[in-house]
Amino acid sequence: xxxxxxxxxxxxxxxxxxxxxxxxxxxxxxxxxxxxxxxxxxxxxxxxxxxxxxxxxxxxxxxxxxxxxxxxxxxxxxxxxxxxxxxxxxxxxxxxxxxxxxxxxxxxxxxxxxxxxxxx
Amino acid sequence: xxxxxxxxxxxxxxxxxxxxxxxxxxxxxxxxxxxxxxxxxxxxxxxxxxxxxxxxxxxxxxxxxxxxxxxxxxxxxxxxxxxxxxxxxxxxxxxxxxxxxxxxxxxx
Numbered sequence: 267x268x269x270x271x272x273x274x275x276x277x278x279x280x281x282x283x284x285x286x287x288x289x290x291x292x293x294x295x296x297x298x299x300x301x302x303x304x305x306x307x308x309x310x311x312x313x314x315x316x317x318x319x320x321x322x323x324x325x326x327x328x329x330x331x332x333x334x335x336x337x338x339x340x341x342x343x344x345x346x347x348x349x350x351x352x353x354x355x356x357x358x359x360x361x362x363x364x365x366x367x368x369x370x371x372x373x374x375x376x377x378x379x380x381x382x383x384x385x386x
Numbered sequence: 387x388x389x390x391x392x393x394x395x396x397x398x399x400x401x402x403x404x405x406x407x408x409x410x411x412x413x414x415x416x417x418x419x420x421x422x423x424x425x426x427x428x429x430x431x432x433x434x435x436x437x438x439x440x441x442x443x444x445x446x447x448x449x450x451x452x453x454x455x456x457x458x459x460x461x462x463x464x465x466x467x468x469x470x471x472x473x474x475x476x477x478x479x480x481x482x483x484x485x486x487x488x489x490x491x492x493x494x
Contacts, residue, residue, distance in 0.1 A: 370417045
């Protein structure tokens with residue numbers, strides 16, 4: 267059974283750094299892209315970027331390029347989303363998702379999301 | 387930047403057919419995917435590659451695509467189908483994923 271496990275919540279202050287995780291199981295972690303999706307309170311889904319853990323090929327949506335860093339540690343089947351200096355506007359739910367294989371990969375399995383709250 | 391356009395809301399009575407559209411310039415060449423998101427839950431894939439249904443998804447969910455528009459159809463919508471629905475696809479290069487703005491389906 268494919269599972270993506272994320273921590274439930276993180277609370278941080280503006281200016282602090284943060285790394286949230288997404289631990290995968292039930293499939294070959296290095297053979298599928300993993301993506302990150304933001305959902306701000308009361309808003310829709312936003313595509314942030316993807317990583318291929320097999321070779322660490324990483325691609326960012328233009329809106330998030332330079333704002334976050336996506337990485338993966340294949341030794342522990344875990345993907346990460348990182349901020350160096352959080353802003354209040356980073357408050358959102360963040361989902362990781364496995365992308366299906368084939369010529370047109372898209373999210374097929376999702377984590378339960380990590381709620382990030384940034385407040386002074 | 388590439389965009390997918392969905393109606394903000396659709397409303398039907400129980401048992402009626404709900405249709406949610408998604409328009410995008412690259413859809414003639416790229417597959418559409420549909421996700422259901424109920425309040426407080428993670429999204430769930432309900433249609434992939436325009437018209438295929440994952441195992442466990444009820445048969446009343448179907449998808450189609452023609453030209454620049456993809457459509458999610460829920461035949462005989464149930465109260466439990468109330469949710470936000472998002473389409474997903476990629477730009478023409480295939481390098482960037484994008485979600486539609488989402489459609490709130492009300493069944494009452």
